[in-house]
Amino acid sequence: MRGFTIFMRKEAREIVRTWRIWVLPGIVLLFAISGPLLAKVTPELLKSVAGSQSGVTILIPKPTYHDSYLQWAKNLAQMVTFAIIVIYGGIVSGEERSGTAALVLSKPLSRTSFIAAKYVVQALFLTVTVTVGALITWGVTVAVFGASPVGLLARSTAVWLVWALLLLAMMVLFSVLTGSQAGSAGLGFGVYIVVSLGALWGPLARYSPSALVDAPSSIAAGGGGELAWPMVTSAALSVLALWCAVLVFGRKEL
């Protein structure tokens, strides 16, 4: 793969030198810190709201680290997922439109390297960002709730990451297919809805990535079933999406 390392280095530097270093880490950091605190104060808030209305009594169990982890898992499954769809909608089309793709691909850089380097660097960035976010969540959870098991949070985050890496691969494909950020973001949201709804049908819920959408929350709450098949199919679909992206991009005129 000609030019892979050099282009990977450029992608990494682009993250550090542009808005990319602030947006996704900023969102993740915000939820990492606010999640445990919200989990702690939400019952108090509900109690005070209920107390102001005569005749209403709400029994709320004392919050635990499970609630903190659940907040984190829900934020990953929704807000961070939406952020990925929007941020990575233009991962390839942005370079096509600005003319940078045509310029760099007229040099000894293969189109496969172009796609692969983008995916690898952004996947690493996403993994590091979410891992740091999870560690911060754990630290704040310990500070707020006392001793908390890190394994539960790690499992919940890892399962979401597998789904997120599939979504990233699909965003690369959609960006190549549509040539526009808005178009690929629209397709990304569509896929998110379809995959989420897939969890309602037994076979899909057992074997497909649909199982991974809600699994982080279930794991955080202390549950979670067998996820080996959904993990394998997600990994396979990620590879397939990237392969299709390389094929389509290879035939595209710039």
Place this chain on the structure above:
Amino acid sequence: MTDAAAVPAIQVSALTKSYKGQLALDHVDLTVPQGSVFGFLGPNGAGKTTTLRLLNGLAVPTSGEARILGQQVTRGLDRNRASVGYLPDVPGFYPWMTAREFLLFAGGLFGLRGEVLDQRVSSLLDLAGLTEVTSRVGGYSRGMKQRLGIAQALINAPKVLLLDEPTSALDPIGRKDVLEMIAALAGRTTVFFSTHILSDVERVCDTVAVLDHGRVLVQAPMAELKRQHGAQRLIVEVSTDSAQLAEEFAAASWCHELVRRADGALVMTVDDVAAAQVDVPARIAAHGLGLVRMETPEMGLEEVFVDLVGGTN
């Protein structure tokens, strides 16, 4: 055994490109000898950028083929990339990089490393007049981007340099610098240079092709092209202005068009120069007048271009 120098730098055969049934290039044939500075001339929309994109493998021809240094240009698999430098009409740079960073990045893609790369980057920044500029490319003027574009196209010391409208965004001094730089490459690097600016081609190119509506109207060495088209005009001055003589010339079988200038000179477009050169002095003598001047002037490229392109429109 093939003589490497005899292989054309660029060979284009029946190259055709259509977009949704609309022909952008129509059976284009071109031969660009090694070491030449080749002007690819045409009005906007003639198909110049499409040709360059096809030569770069950034687009695929509908039919026909293109070869660079004997190798067929195949998108994504082009083995010639290391020998080719390319400047697009609007070069796209990463706005967060500085000029030096972009050149280091571009050189890295060609496998250049260490001191060789550093030295080449420094000399190209100097050539582009960007040595002192440390700001990011996003803040550059179009002229600065164009100069950086030329510098990046030269980073691999290419054997074939493809330039798409390299002077279009430059001020007169910038244009002069770029043209001098192109002229300096003659003989060492083949420069294929698309433009709609006639004076630029006239200044630096030794061979020229004129493209219009996706078709090559003519390809020839510059001098030959001017001679071919220039030979069709005749300027005649006689000792005394004679309307009758002018009428006779206009009616002659070899005369296509005649214009009487304010100074009395007769400017004729002729179909047969040899016949005119015999007939004109004879008729002047028959009228008892003296021949002051008779010449077939060298035509400027602009006139050739207007003659060619105007004729097709």
